[in-house]
Amino acid sequence: MSGAFAGRALKHGMDAVSRCSRPQFQRLRTQKPAFKPAVRSFTASTRAWEKKYTEDHEWIELSSDGKTGTIGISTYAAKALGDVVFVELPTLDLEVSAGDSIGAVESVKSASDIMTPVSGKIVEANSVLEDTPGKINKSPEGDGWLAKIEMSDAKEVEKLMDADGYRKFTEEADGH
Amino acid sequence: MHQLTPIPHQVPSIIIGRNQNPWLEVDLNLISQASKPGVLQQIDLVRRRSGGGTVFHDEGNVNWTVIYPSADFTRDKHAEMIVRALRGCGVERARVNERHDIVLDQGDRKADSDPKDTHTSPYTASSDSAARPLKVSGSAYKLTRGRALHHGTCLLSSPNLKFISQCLHSPARPYIKARGVESVSSPVTNIALSNEHFISAVQDQFSKMYDHDRGVEAMPFNDELLEVTEIKRGYEELQSLEWTYLQTPQFTLANSNEVSRPVNIDLTVRHGVVTDASIAPTASDPSLQERTSLNENLVGLTLHKVTNWQDELSDSLKALPSEEGRRFVVDWLSKMLPSIPRSGK
Missing domain, CATH: 3.30.930.10 (Bira Bifunctional Protein; Domain 2)
Structure with missing residues (x-):
């Protein structure tokens, strides 16, 4: 089963919202994530710092100590959802398992749950989104992050897709 | 399916x-x-x-x-x-x-x-x-x-x-x-x-x-x-x-755009509970002490549980100097935030 905003949903959602043309969107999508750890090319182990993605279209990026991660929704999902008008943030210290709902966004009459990619404890929520929910559309993989989590099992991140794998996943979903 | x-x-x-x-x-x-x-x-x-x-x-x-x-x-x-x-x-x-x-x-x-x-x-x-x-x-x-x-x-x-x-x-x-x-x-x-x-x-x-x-x-x-x-x-x-009621996104209720008002009312409500309140006469300034007593009474109030604003505010209304002001506050809050029926649920 693919995720909450997966597949053709996104394609049709984009048609309806038409925030940018399809060629534009494909160009956007092929751009590399803005954040690249400086030490990335040194050793294989730093690959764990890469931004990872779920089939539900969330991303997680680990801190340099590898203990906490920042969670948000992908650029692809943000475009499909359309203008976000309200964000429900998780409460601090909330203990969650991978796949649990840690918040929700509302856009164009849709209330959409956001699921955590990993298990752990919520240590910070991006309260800026309470007053400016549109930040999720402007910068879904940057300033529009949703929450930070203290991970209980760092190995869970390894099961997620890297940027390249996620791009292929979304292309396949669009194609079917 | x-x-x-x-x-x-x-x-x-x-x-x-x-x-x-x-x-x-x-x-x-x-x-x-x-x-x-x-x-x-x-x-x-x-x-x-x-x-x-x-x-x-x-x-x-x-x-x-x-x-x-x-x-x-x-x-x-x-x-x-x-x-x-x-x-x-x-x-x-x-x-x-x-x-x-x-x-x-x-x-x-x-x-x-x-x-x-x-x-x-x-x-x-x-x-x-x-x-x-x-x-x-x-x-x-x-x-x-x-x-x-x-x-x-x-x-x-x-x-x-x-x-x-x-x-x-x-x-x-x-x-x-x-x-x-x-x-x-x-x-x-x-x-x-x-x-x-x-x-x-x-x-x-x-x-x-x-x-x-x-x-x-x-x-x-x-x-x-x-x-x-x-x-x-x-x-x-x-x-x-x-x-x-408690799932309501944060809001403020304020009467500052009401032309004739003897008292300024300004409430901030988060998750259905008052988190900030300011109730003060528009004409004369009461002492800070008096204002505080009324406002503290409101903070922490769960709005949908209020059945009678007169009773809820009771003694703290005395912080307002005029009878007109006290009646205004009770009437205005009763109209904007009416009591919610418990029955039939």
Whole structure:
């Protein structure tokens, strides 16, 4: 089963919202994530710092100590959802398992749950989104992050897709 | 697995969206009065799980719900299914509009449009025409892991069209600034079909859409469903006053735009509880001490539990120097934040 905003949903959602043309969107999508750890090319182990993605279209990026991660929704999902008008943030210290709902966004009459990619404890929520929910559309993989989590099992991140794998996943979903 | 559920409505109800404010969307004075014996009829107020704006249900309305895999989610596909059903019942004017609602076009009949085009009808007028389409069905969606829910109302023969707009006009609207979602009001009309006719037409279209050759097997919608623990838990949560009121996004209620006001009132409410309050006379400045005593009394107050503002404020009202000011505060808060009935839930 693919995720909450997966597949053709996104394609049709984009048609309806038409925030940018399809060629534009494909160009956007092929751009590399803005954040690249400086030490990335040194050793294989730093690959764990890469931004990872779920089939539900969330991303997680680990801190340099590898203990906490920042969670948000992908650029692809943000475009499909359309203008976000309200964000429900998780409460601090909330203990969650991978796949649990840690918040929700509302856009164009849709209330959409956001699921955590990993298990752990919520240590910070991006309260800026309470007053400016549109930040999720402007910068879904940057300033529009949703929450930070203290991970209980760092190995869970390894099961997620890297940027390249996620791009292929979304292309396949669009194609079917 | 696709599931279609027509749900009958006995008691007239107002249904607000997941992230809406009941004090802003609904005239709660009508809700409270209607529940008193002998006054109008009982009206229920419910917060649903899907997004979008406030709607009204009664016995002349059929609510439809489709649950299906989120990978196939589009905002229009099932609204289009409903339009095909309506056209099959002879309602040629029906179409899906740009807000994913279903409207009946009111323009002059033009050349036949493509009957398969569910977004244009022969009566579609240009957008600047005075013949505004009338809304008959509104959509809302909930997306979670793996599943999409799309549901909508369909006004068939509601006797309450005037009453609907009255219920959805809150006296507190000019004074509330809210996070979350505000309703977009649209002129509505009845389709003038029987519930049975509409339901069977929708079931036919659903069968066609999903190739159920043997038709749709109707599942009874009754109390047996409540034997499923998860359904029972959700059912009970949706009926609770906590779900309806405490899930309200943060808002402020202030009377600063009221021309004649002896007292300035400014409340901040988060999760249905007052987190900040300022109540002070506009003319003369009372001592800081006095103001503090009244404001502290309000902070921490759960709004929907207040049954009588006079009692709630009681002694702390003495911080206000004039009788006029004290009466103003009690009257104004009683009107904007009326007591919520506990019974009938």
